[in-house]
Amino acid sequence: MTQIAASETGMNGQGRDNKAKVVVAETGGARDRIWYARGWDGMPLAASLQLLAKNRFAIAPSRLGMALVVLALGPFNSLLATVQRIVYGRRIERTAIRQGPVFILGHWRSGTTLLHELLALDPEHTYPTTYDCFAPSHFLVSASFLPALVKHVTPRRRPMDSMAFGLQRPQEDEFALCNLGVPSPYWMIAFPNRRPQQLEYLTLEGLSLEARRRWQQTFIWFLRCLTCREPKRLVLKSPPHTARLRVLLSLLPDARFIHIVRDPYVLFPSTLTLWKRLFRQQGFQVPREEGLEELVFETLVRMYEAFERDRPLVPPGHLCEVRYERLVAEPAAQLERIYRELDLGPFDRVRPGAERYLAERADYRPNRYEISDHTRQLIRRRWAAYIERYGYGTTVGA
Numbered sequence: 001m002t003q004i005a006a007s008e009t010g011m012n013g014q015g016r017d018n019k020a021k022v023v024v025a026e027t028g029g030a031r032d033r034i035w036y037a038r039g040w041d042g043m044p045l046a047a048s049l050q051l052l053a054k055n056r057f058a059i060a061p062s063r064l065g066m067a068l069v070v071l072a073l074g075p076f077n078s079l080l081a082t083v084q085r086i087v088y089g090r091r092i093e094r095t096a097i098r099q100g101p102v103f104i105l106g107h108w109r110s111g112t113t114l115l116h117e118l119l120a121l122d123p124e125h126t127y128p129t130t131y132d133c134f135a136p137s138h139f140l141v142s143a144s145f146l147p148a149l150v151k152h153v154t155p156r157r158r159p160m161d162s163m164a165f166g167l168q169r170p171q172e173d174e175f176a177l178c179n180l181g182v183p184s185p186y187w188m189i190a191f192p193n194r195r196p197q198q199l200e201y202l203t204l205e206g207l208s209l210e211a212r213r214r215w216q217q218t219f220i221w222f223l224r225c226l227t228c229r230e231p232k233r234l235v236l237k238s239p240p241h242t243a244r245l246r247v248l249l250s251l252l253p254d255a256r257f258i259h260i261v262r263d264p265y266v267l268f269p270s271t272l273t274l275w276k277r278l279f280r281q282q283g284f285q286v287p288r289e290e291g292l293e294e295l296v297f298e299t300l301v302r303m304y305e306a307f308e309r310d311r312p313l314v315p316p317g318h319l320c321e322v323r324y325e326r327l328v329a330e331p332a333a334q335l336e337r338i339y340r341e342l343d344l345g346p347f348d349r350v351r352p353g354a355e356r357y358l359a360e361r362a363d364y365r366p367n368r369y370e371i372s373d374h375t376r377q378l379i380r381r382r383w384a385a386y387i388e389r390y391g392y393g394t395t396v397g398a
Helices: 047-052 061-094 110-117 129-133 146-153 175-181 209-229 240-243 243-251 264-282 292-313 324-329 331-342 351-360 373-382 382-387
Strands: 002-007 022-024 102-105 232-239 256-261 319-323 368-371
Touching: 047 061, 047 243, 047 373, 061 110, 102 110, 102 240, 110 129, 110 232, 110 256, 110 324, 110 331, 110 351, 129 175, 175 209, 175 240, 209 243, 232 240, 232 373, 243 292, 256 331, 256 368, 264 292, 264 368, 264 373, 292 373, 292 382, 319 324, 319 331, 324 331, 331 351, 368 373
Parallel strands: 102 232, 102 256, 256 319
Antiparallel strands: 002 022, 022 368
16 A cells, blocks of 8 residues: 655635645555557547547647557447447437436545446346447447457556446446547546536536537437347436436436435545546646646536536436445445335345445445645535535544
């Protein structure tokens, strides 16, 4: 176990804050490997050119190899996408999403992945896998052979912690939208020194009618592809969806939502660590990390202003709230409560798989964080509404 001290300088909107120190006690995570597959490798050529062109091809010399690999794979992905359209196009168009999907909402590092993997154990549920999201334009035709070819260049651990990573594990559908060429705040992962990136796509507000229509059509098309493969209830997880309740309900009025919150004094340094490692491992630039603290502060505020405003639109019985601390303390009880409140069916069909999953993770130890008093005060001030709303006013952090 190693200690990493990271000093960040942020902006408070009126001037520079003093430097705040975050110390991380690491439990593991994926190491850098130059030959590892990156999240952009599944982009069709038009999508990869769009991403690079929008960022003026501002690629660091040391990352040119990554960019060339993405561009080289573009025609291959485009060809497979054409094959999928020929083979499955009409079937996808006719596929109906008959059951309201379950959306797992919450800020990054709040426990959304744990919930996603637990709900994915239900045999009556389906979900996008990592492969689906990194090759969304052709996974229906390529999933039978490509994962076996690329598994040796795929990390076995996530870059931000020591949780298992694999092509068949549940994944965020936001990555699928990125790889289909839809603008996303996740573009900043590819070009971390050109922030902010597409922040209007966090809430989908302020978009032109055409841009919003394209987002909606692409999103529903991807869900139809997943349903075409396996016509079950979808379980979806992407933190940006927390700020998109209004749009999601307009598209899928019978959707269910699970919203998870976590101690903000852990959430803040954990999110910093997430972005730093994704920037380092997935970016076409050598990250400078300038203004990263301000990005984390402001994004949560913007996300939860939208969420709290639109929460009343959710029909009764379609939203369940979970605290991360209770979920890890009593996972079976909390999962059973979710099934009961959202009317997802009998929990008994999930219990055996959930117990096995939790037993396998019994030795997992999350990263531990030490934050300065100054940083703690900033969190308390900048995220006051979140702290008060979700009852973290008396927490001592971790």
